[in-house]
Amino acid sequence: MVAREKMLACTHVLHAFAPFKPADLFAKLAQSDYAQLPSDVYGAGGASDLVVERLKELFGTSGARFCIKGMIAQMAALRAAVERQGNNLVAIHRMTHFDIDEMEAVEILHPIQFRRLGTAYQPFTVDDLDKMGEVPGVVSVELPVRRAGYKLTPLEELVKISNWCRERGVHFHLDGARVFGVAEAYGKSLKEIMALCDSLYCSFYKELANIGGCGLLADEEFLAESDVWFTRHGANVPFEFPQAITALIGLDEFLPRIGEFTAFAKALAAAFNKIDGVRTVPLVPETPNFQVHIEAPKAALEAAFEKQIEADKVWLSGHALPTIYDEVQAIEVAIGAGSMSLSVEEWANYLSQSVGTARNEIEV
Amino acid sequence: MVAREKMLACTHVLHAFAPFKPADLFAKLAQSDYAQLPSDVYGAGGASDLVVERLKELFGTSGARFCIKGMIAQMAALRAAVERQGNNLVAIHRMTHFDIDEMEAVEILHPIQFRRLGTAYQPFTVDDLDKMGEVPGVVSVELPVRRAGYKLTPLEELVKISNWCRERGVHFHLDGARVFGVAEAYGKSLKEIMALCDSLYCSFYKELANIGGCGLLADEEFLAESDVWFTRHGANVPFEFPQAITALIGLDEFLPRIGEFTAFAKALAAAFNKIDGVRTVPLVPETPNFQVHIEAPKAALEAAFEKQIEADKVWLSGHALPTIYDEVQAIEVAIGAGSMSLSVEEWANYLSQSVGTARNEIEV
Numbered sequence: 001m002v003a004r005e006k007m008l009a010c011t012h013v014l015h016a017f018a019p020f021k022p023a024d025l026f027a028k029l030a031q032s033d034y035a036q037l038p039s040d041v042y043g044a045g046g047a048s049d050l051v052v053e054r055l056k057e058l059f060g061t062s063g064a065r066f067c068i069k070g071m072i073a074q075m076a077a078l079r080a081a082v083e084r085q086g087n088n089l090v091a092i093h094r095m096t097h098f099d100i101d102e103m104e105a106v107e108i109l110h111p112i113q114f115r116r117l118g119t120a121y122q123p124f125t126v127d128d129l130d131k132m133g134e135v136p137g138v139v140s141v142e143l144p145v146r147r148a149g150y151k152l153t154p155l156e157e158l159v160k161i162s163n164w165c166r167e168r169g170v171h172f173h174l175d176g177a178r179v180f181g182v183a184e185a186y187g188k189s190l191k192e193i194m195a196l197c198d199s200l201y202c203s204f205y206k207e208l209a210n211i212g213g214c215g216l217l218a219d220e221e222f223l224a225e226s227d228v229w230f231t232r233h234g235a236n237v238p239f240e241f242p243q244a245i246t247a248l249i250g251l252d253e254f255l256p257r258i259g260e261f262t263a264f265a266k267a268l269a270a271a272f273n274k275i276d277g278v279r280t281v282p283l284v285p286e287t288p289n290f291q292v293h294i295e296a297p298k299a300a301l302e303a304a305f306e307k308q309i310e311a312d313k314v315w316l317s318g319h320a321l322p323t324i325y326d327e328v329q330a331i332e333v334a335i336g337a338g339s340m341s342l343s344v345e346e347w348a349n350y351l352s353q354s355v356g357t358a359r360n361e362i363e364v
Numbered sequence: 365m366v367a368r369e370k371m372l373a374c375t376h377v378l379h380a381f382a383p384f385k386p387a388d389l390f391a392k393l394a395q396s397d398y399a400q401l402p403s404d405v406y407g408a409g410g411a412s413d414l415v416v417e418r419l420k421e422l423f424g425t426s427g428a429r430f431c432i433k434g435m436i437a438q439m440a441a442l443r444a445a446v447e448r449q450g451n452n453l454v455a456i457h458r459m460t461h462f463d464i465d466e467m468e469a470v471e472i473l474h475p476i477q478f479r480r481l482g483t484a485y486q487p488f489t490v491d492d493l494d495k496m497g498e499v500p501g502v503v504s505v506e507l508p509v510r511r512a513g514y515k516l517t518p519l520e521e522l523v524k525i526s527n528w529c530r531e532r533g534v535h536f537h538l539d540g541a542r543v544f545g546v547a548e549a550y551g552k553s554l555k556e557i558m559a560l561c562d563s564l565y566c567s568f569y570k571e572l573a574n575i576g577g578c579g580l581l582a583d584e585e586f587l588a589e590s591d592v593w594f595t596r597h598g599a600n601v602p603f604e605f606p607q608a609i610t611a612l613i614g615l616d617e618f619l620p621r622i623g624e625f626t627a628f629a630k631a632l633a634a635a636f637n638k639i640d641g642v643r644t645v646p647l648v649p650e651t652p653n654f655q656v657h658i659e660a661p662k663a664a665l666e667a668a669f670e671k672q673i674e675a676d677k678v679w680l681s682g683h684a685l686p687t688i689y690d691e692v693q694a695i696e697v698a699i700g701a702g703s704m705s706l707s708v709e710e711w712a713n714y715l716s717q718s719v720g721t722a723r724n725e726i727e728v
Contacts, residue, residue, distance in 0.1 A: 005409065008402050019409070022605045023399035026390045035387035038372050045369065045383070068432065071598030105596035109473050211603045232469035233597065234435030239575040241386045242606040 002306045002318035013315040014339045014347060034245045042236050047244035054251055055215045060191035063223035068243050070203050070214040072233040074098050074175065077199045077216055078138060079110050080226035081171040087137030091115045093124050095147035123153040126160040135168050142175040143182045149281035150289045155186045162196040177203040181287035184258045207258055207288055208250030209336045213243035254337060261288040265335040271348035275355055288335040293328050296358035301329050304357035314350050366670045366682035377679040378703045378711060398609045406600050411608035418615055419579045424555035427587035431599050432607050434567055434578040438462050438539065440593035441563045441580055442502060443474050445535040448589060451501030455479045457488050459511035487517040490524040499532050506539040507546045513645035514653045519550045526560040538564040544571045545651035548622045571622055571652055572614030573700045577607035618701060625652040629699040635712035641719055652699040659692050660722035668721035678714050
């Protein structure tokens with residue numbers, strides 16, 4: 001693992017969260033029209049209200065809520081849903097981010113019982129729901145499933161799952177952390193995706209590159225029921241305007257560029273797949289996110305990345321994740337405006353160099 | 365209740381949370397030396413690390429954590445403490461802020477059982493602990509108890525409570541939302557207060573006027589045990605530098621002025637107490653916070669405040685709280701740099717006018 005601080009000295013970073021100098025961001029924000037609005041007070045007024053209006057318009061819902069932390073919004077939504085349903089069984093994908101990356105927070109903090117469906121590699125299907133043998137109170141689908149290699153439930157399957165829930169009176173929640181790229185992949189509007197579910201969480205700090213915050217979309221009645229859970233989880237911070245203003249800028253500047261980000265991801269993956277010992281997952285990315293699997297020992301690969309970071313000031317990755325093959329390591333790629341500072345060919349050349357270095361080191 | 369938006373047009377606001385224009389704050393922040401540091405990444409690096417260093421230095425602890433929301437920090441501390449103790453009984457004051465103002469969040473989200481001590485009007489004493497008849501895992505003291513009229517546990521009593529806990533192996537937690545003013549009131553250093561307890565929460569957005577965020581102080585070992593609870597509660601936000609940088613500015617600019625704020629609060633309360641039908645609680649404030657009790661009907665008082673807000677652009681309060689006397693209403697005063705924009709005499713004159721208007725309206 002390469003020390004994160006080394007990212008600061010890099011001129012090009014293939015990563016959604018490149019550190020930056022707060023002073024530069026503040027200077028930009030001071031010029032924003034949104035910063036001329038008064039501050040919110042505990043999330044009411046100013047930019048926060050505007051985010052809510054924009055979200056309702058984009059997703060066609062009667063209600064929307066802005067929240068500084070996604071984990072809180074999803075816990076509030078799941079808890080409100082199980083309380084409404086009178087059924088605490090929640091069907092999720094086995095690799096669901098809010099389960100495996102947050103230390104079982106949901107089940108530990110709430111009287112919720114997860115039923116973990118599918119394999120570690122593909123989204124679950126309506127068949128998996130049929131096979132459950134019981135009817136859950138809530139079905140949650142992550143789009144795409146990050147920890148299953150950014151695999152996206154096909155639209156046709158999503159519609160089937162939606163219908164399955166409707167027929168049984170099950171609350172259907174979408175974990176749409178990356179829903180803006182997903183809408184592009186489906187060729188559908190955000191309203192059309194929203195129409196399939198009862199509640200949807202979207203994140204502003206993935207494709208839209210803001211400094212934090214998320215939206216919870218649902219009808220007004222459901223949001224009113226979730227309100228008490230937002231409060232109990234500490235969502236009512238005195239001021240949320242820094243996150244709200246950058247969310248508005250993200251919607252203005254980056255939402256129109258999602259197609260561009262996806263096209264870049266596809267071209268980048270195609271170029272990466274030509275490198276010996278490299279293949280991407282998905283083979284053809286559907287959204288701006290994908291994994292790169294590299295046949296090289298972990299230590300050699302990370303050392304090669306570090307060498308490149310120091311010599312060329314280019315950051316491809318600082319950390320290799322395990323795959324099912326001991327000899328294959330994975331890195332994650334998230335395309336946004338920042339990661340497009342080099343051309344596809346330039347990034348592919350840098351990756352090729354790092355992989356070459358790592359693989360030559362094996363032979364030594 | 366006066367609409368909060370009307371505060372925006374006021375030139376003088378007797379309130380800790382006067383809305384402001386984010387653009388002005390961003391322009392100021394862009395000039396701060398702290399904004400020249402790189403951003404944090406999920407709370408690591410940049411201004412966040414610096415807040416932690418400053419906190420450890422001020423409180424003399426081996427560990428400190430910065431967190432964007434106080435409710436999360438206190439829940440993490442209480443849960444880690446009961447897990448360590450193997451005893452889920454937590455003794456608190458009956459009017460404890462994190463209990464009564466957060467919809468019983470702690471007991472609903474955690475397997476914690478509160479034992480609510482004392483009356484609604486005074487801090488509890490070591491005698492109340494003796495009378496419990498059982499030994500709790502944790503004792504938590506709020507300094508001062510806001511919902512009991514900002515009454516402060518006398519230092520001598522606090523020492524007794526600390527000893528009581530030490531003798532029985534009970535974890536002693538201090539809810540020090542306003543600990544900077546409390547240290548001034550006790551004439552003790554923050555280190556001396558910290559030495560009495562096992563964990564302490566301090567807020568940056570009371571006397572120190574930052575935009576949000578808090579500190580949890582304890583030894584490194586306890587903080588390591590609380591870490592998983594911070595994560596489960598969603599404390600790991602991608603960037604916390606806006607809150608961290610304003611916290612550092614608050615420590616630099618406002619911490620040295622706490623004595624001045626307290627003296628102003630005392631002088632203001634003395635002047636307010638000369639007004640017919642007005643008395644403050646405490647009669648002599650010990651910290652920069654106090655309540656003002658006004659003998660006037662709620663509707664007439666709020667109407668009088670609203671009239672003054674519109675005519676003079678002066679905001680004393682927008683909302684009257686009930687007291688035990690139907691004919692007496694309470695407002696809260698928190699002195700900080702913002703609320704010192706008028707002299708004691710000027711504020712007292714404005715209050716006298718509003719109270720006069722409200723009380724004359726009774727006679728009509």
